Amino acid sequence: MVGGPIAGVDPVAILAGRMGDTALVLGHRISEWCGLAPALEEDIALANTALDLIGQAKLWLDLAGAREGLGRDADGLAYLRDAWDFRNLLLVERPNGDFGDTILRQALFDGWHVQLLAGLRDSRDEQVAAIAAKASKEAAYHWQRSRETVIALGDGTEESHARMQAALVRAWPFVGEMFESDETDAALSSAGIAPAPATLSTSVMGAFEEMLAEATLRAPEVSRWQTGGRSGRMHTEHLGHMLSTMQWLQRAYPGCDW
Amino acid sequence: MYAQMVKSTGRGVKSPEEMTPEERAFQARIDADEKIEPRDWMPDGYRKNLIRQIGQHAHSEIVGQLPEGNWITRAPTLERKMILLAKVQDEAGHGLYLYAAAETLGVSRDAMTEDLLSGRMKYSSIFNYPTLTWADMGAVGWLVDGAAIMNQVPLQRTSYGPYARAMVRICKEESFHQRQGFDIMMKMAQGSPAQKRMAQDALNRFWYPSLMMFGPSDATSVHSAQSMAWRIKINSNDELRQKFVDQTVPQAEYLGLTVPDDGLAWNAEKGGYDFTEPDWEEFFAVLKGDGPCNAERLQARQKAWDDGAWVREGLLAHGRKRRAAGIAAQ
Ligand SMILES: [Fe+2]
Ligand SMILES: [Fe+2]
Numbered sequence: 073m074v075g076g077p078i079a080g081v082d083p084v085a086i087l088a089g090r091m092g093d094t095a096l097v098l099g100h101r102i103s104e105w106c107g108l109a110p111a112l113e114e115d116i117a118l119a120n121t122a123l124d125l126i127g128q129a130k131l132w133l134d135l136a137g138a139r140e141g142l143g144r145d146a147d148g149l150a151y152l153r154d155a156w157d158f159r160n161l162l163l164v165e166r167p168n169g170d171f172g173d174t175i176l177r178q179a180l181f182d183g184w185h186v187q188l189l190a191g192l193r194d195s196r197d198e199q200v201a202a203i204a205a206k207a208s209k210e211a212a213y214h215w216q217r218s219r220e221t222v223i224a225l226g227d228g229t230e231e232s233h234a235r236m237q238a239a240l241v242r243a244w245p246f247v248g249e250m251f252e253s254d255e256t257d258a259a260l261s262s263a264g265i266a267p268a269p270a271t272l273s274t275s276v277m278g279a280f281e282e283m284l285a286e287a288t289l290r291a292p293e294v295s296r297w298q299t300g301g302r303s304g305r306m307h308t309e310h311l312g313h314m315l316s317t318m319q320w321l322q323r324a325y326p327g328c329d330w
Numbered sequence: 331m332y333a334q335m336v337k338s339t340g341r342g343v344k345s346p347e348e349m350t351p352e353e354r355a356f357q358a359r360i361d362a363d364e365k366i367e368p369r370d371w372m373p374d375g376y377r378k379n380l381i382r383q384i385g386q387h388a389h390s391e392i393v394g395q396l397p398e399g400n401w402i403t404r405a406p407t408l409e410r411k412m413i414l415l416a417k418v419q420d421e422a423g424h425g426l427y428l429y430a431a432a433e434t435l436g437v438s439r440d441a442m443t444e445d446l447l448s449g450r451m452k453y454s455s456i457f458n459y460p461t462l463t464w465a466d467m468g469a470v471g472w473l474v475d476g477a478a479i480m481n482q483v484p485l486q487r488t489s490y491g492p493y494a495r496a497m498v499r500i501c502k503e504e505s506f507h508q509r510q511g512f513d514i515m516m517k518m519a520q521g522s523p524a525q526k527r528m529a530q531d532a533l534n535r536f537w538y539p540s541l542m543m544f545g546p547s548d549a550t551s552v553h554s555a556q557s558m559a560w561r562i563k564i565n566s567n568d569e570l571r572q573k574f575v576d577q578t579v580p581q582a583e584y585l586g587l588t589v590p591d592d593g594l595a596w597n598a599e600k601g602g603y604d605f606t607e608p609d610w611e612e613f614f615a616v617l618k619g620d621g622p623c624n625a626e627r628l629q630a631r632q633k634a635w636d637d638g639a640w641v642r643e644g645l646l647a648h649g650r651k652r653r654a655a656g657i658a659a660q
Contacts, residue, residue: 092453096408103402103411106418107395110638111428115395123412130408135478147407155395171641200467224648225641230646321464328522330406330464330514 083259084197085139087266089149090159090302092132093204096150098123098164098181098281100318102174110171117217119235121178124210133201151322161206162228162301165311172225172232172239179222180243182215182274183251183279185305200265219283228289233288239286241292248268332454332478334545334617343559347607360561367492368434370601372617376560380490381435381563382451386562388428388576389446393627395462398470413510416466420503425659427499431492447632455613458537458621462532465518465525469532471511472576475539479504480574481544484564493562512581519585525587534590538608544571546610576602 102122109115133146144152156164168174189211192204225232251273261268283320284291301305321330331394346354353373359366366372398418405411423462445451456474461467482504486497534569545567548554557563582589615621 100403101518103415106399106402106415107392107422108399108634108637110634110641112392112422112429114641115422116419116426116640119422123419124414126408126412130412149345150408151406162416171638173571221645225644228644228647229640231640234648235640263642317403320404325524328406328525330408330517330521 078211082139082141082201083256083263084200084265085136086159086256087200087260088132088136088139088203092129093158093160094181094302095132095207097124097158097160098178099123099129100169101166102166102167102178103162105174107144107209107256114171117315118174121214124207124214127168128203128210131206134291136267137197147280147322149160153307155307156304158301158311158315159304160277160301160311161246161249162298163243164250165301165308165314166170166243166246167310169236169239169242172235172243175218175221176236176239177223178214179218179283180247180280182211182218182277182330183283184247184276187272187276187279189255191272195266196264199300208241221284222289223287226284226289236287240253240289243293244291245296247280248294250298251301252299252302266287297298332481333386333542334543336455343555349573357559360489360559363487364489365494366489375412376562377435379557380492380493380562381437381561382434383557384428384432384435384493385437385442385445386453387452388425388432389440390457391425391428393446393453393457393631395421396473396627397457397459397623397631400468401464404464404533405467410514410578415511416561417471417507420507420519424496424500427496428493430495431490434492438558443635445545446625447628448630449619452617454543455542455621456539458616458624458627459535462535465528465532466536468511468529469520469536471507471509472515472581473511473533473536474512474543475504475507476578477540477543477574479508480577481488481565487561490570497632505551508626515585519587529585530587533587537590538612539547541571541574541605541608542610542613542616544568544574547607548611549626572602572614575605579603 075243099122102118102125105115105118105122107115109118129150133149137144137146139151161181163177166173168178186208189204189208190268192200193208222236224305226236227233251269253269257266257269259269260266280291298306343354346357349357350463352371354367355375357372366376383481395418398421400415402411402414402418405414429442432442434440442451446453456477461470482497482501486494488494488497515529515532518525521529548566548568551618554566555564556564579594581587591606593604595604597604616624619625
């Protein structure tokens with residue numbers, strides 16, 4: 073099983089599972105926009121982001137499967153696990169909402185993702201470093217685009233500003249999870265495989281502050297962060313519905329070659 | 331085709347004697363295989379016909395995202411999901427190239443979008459059919475993109491420069507679309523009994539709608555002659571339909587699937603298949619708005635357009651502020 077610090081499990085399997093699940097769930101969410109975006113250019117950009125993320129998910133989940141050693145590949149992990157075994161950030165499983173919710177969620181994810189990948193590029197685990205190197209080029213481009221779009225819409229019209237502010241209030245409570253650590257994170261960072269999540273906080277939060285200031289948006293006060301997706305302690309009710317769509321064919325016609 | 335029923339504005343083809351000197355010179359350039367460019371003089375009818383044709387084609391690419399988008403979230407493997415996403419993303423890109431080509435004729439993308447949503451402009455009838463199973467992703471790529479290629483390859487030589495160049499870019503991507511569709515069909519046709527049934531059912535449902543893509547028979551198509559003289563249409567509808575059937579029937583045999591036409595027979599004399607014509611009454615009904623998915627397709631586009639208004643306005647407003655700040659700083 074991927075996720076949850078379990079004695080005897082290679083922590084890289086857990087790390088790759090968390091990375092893969094987060095990329096997969098967000099990639100899937102964005103793919104739901106196909107054909108429905110506010111403009112053709114956005115449609116193309118969203119599809120591009122979804123494609124990159126699902127490609128990354130495949131790499132991470134294949135690695136997770138290989139390290140876990142139970143004979144599961146990326147498809148096995150993506151299509152045949154139930155919600156409680158997913159280890160993605162809660163932020164990314166939230167429904168798309170309006171375009172403001174989607175692009176703000178994207179920027180919060182991207183801003184964290186680029187910093188995390190920068191750390192993972194120096195991983196002592198060669199396979200982790202290789203995937204991170206590939207993914208970080210894509211992530212840098214996504215971050216540039218989502219950041220600029222958040223700034224433009226925050227600054228744009230009265231309506232676009234109000235919508236972005238409302239989206240920020242909804243999404244912000246999910247940011248804290250990015251910096252939360254457990255025993256697996258501690259083991260990974262002391263082995264030089266991954267940066268400790270808390271060490272990313274200063275640079276990521278700094279990048280968010282800069283973006284929000286330019287966008288003329290204000291992050292709300294949060295008394296308690298919504299967490300638990302990465303550790304497997306908690307999910308939103310939305311994830312199960314997403315999976316029942318995503319996994320439907322594999323579940324309805326088991327064992328087929330597609 | 332993606333532009334199935336382009337109503338021409340002219341009253342048939344003029345003879346050289348009936349033409350003005352400008353029209354004669356224009357026709358001579360076309361006959362000499364020269365490309366017409368946006369700044370060149372062109373007859374009003376040529377411009378209007380082209381806008382309708384390119385517009386219909388662009389709208390088809392955009393509306394065409396919907397039936398396949400319907401399965402992206404349910405694709406059975408990560409790889410299939412990525413291939414389908416890439417394919418549908420291509421179609422959005424095709425729409426973009428084509429709107430840009432139409433804009434060189436003096437009509438904006440927003441104006442064309444409004445015309446699509448109000449029903450003044452059409453899109454291909456094929457996208458008003460539902461995609462019910464995963465095998466439909468195979469059938470659409472194999473048959474619909476296959477039919478599109480048949481029409482678009484000759485259009486690379488069309489007389490209007492920007493349109494011809496857009497077609498060159500589009501055609502490069504279309505063969506990948508057809509291949510991925512055929513590949514899905516192959517997997518299904520060689521798969522479990524349920525998968526085979528799905529594949530056959532998809533062929534059954536998409537065969538005649540695909541034949542309709544080429545438009546009504548030449549005998550009843552009043553608009554073709556002028557378009558052909560202007561080289562904005564290269565082959566006749568029947569010619570392309572025949573070519574499509576001749577290419578597709580052996581592929582269906584290879585897959586072990588049955589083309590749903592009892593009248594299908596090889597005709598050695600003409601060197602092609604005899605086949606049953608699609609139900610043209612259905613075709614005209616679907617074109618008019620009475621197909622199985624017309625209402626949903628337009629609703630989906632309308633909703634995307636309406637819901638996206640604040641985003642488009644926000645981006646424009648920000649751009650204006652940026653430019654103003656840039657000018658003030660100078
Ligand atoms: Fe296309
Ligand atoms: Fe295509």
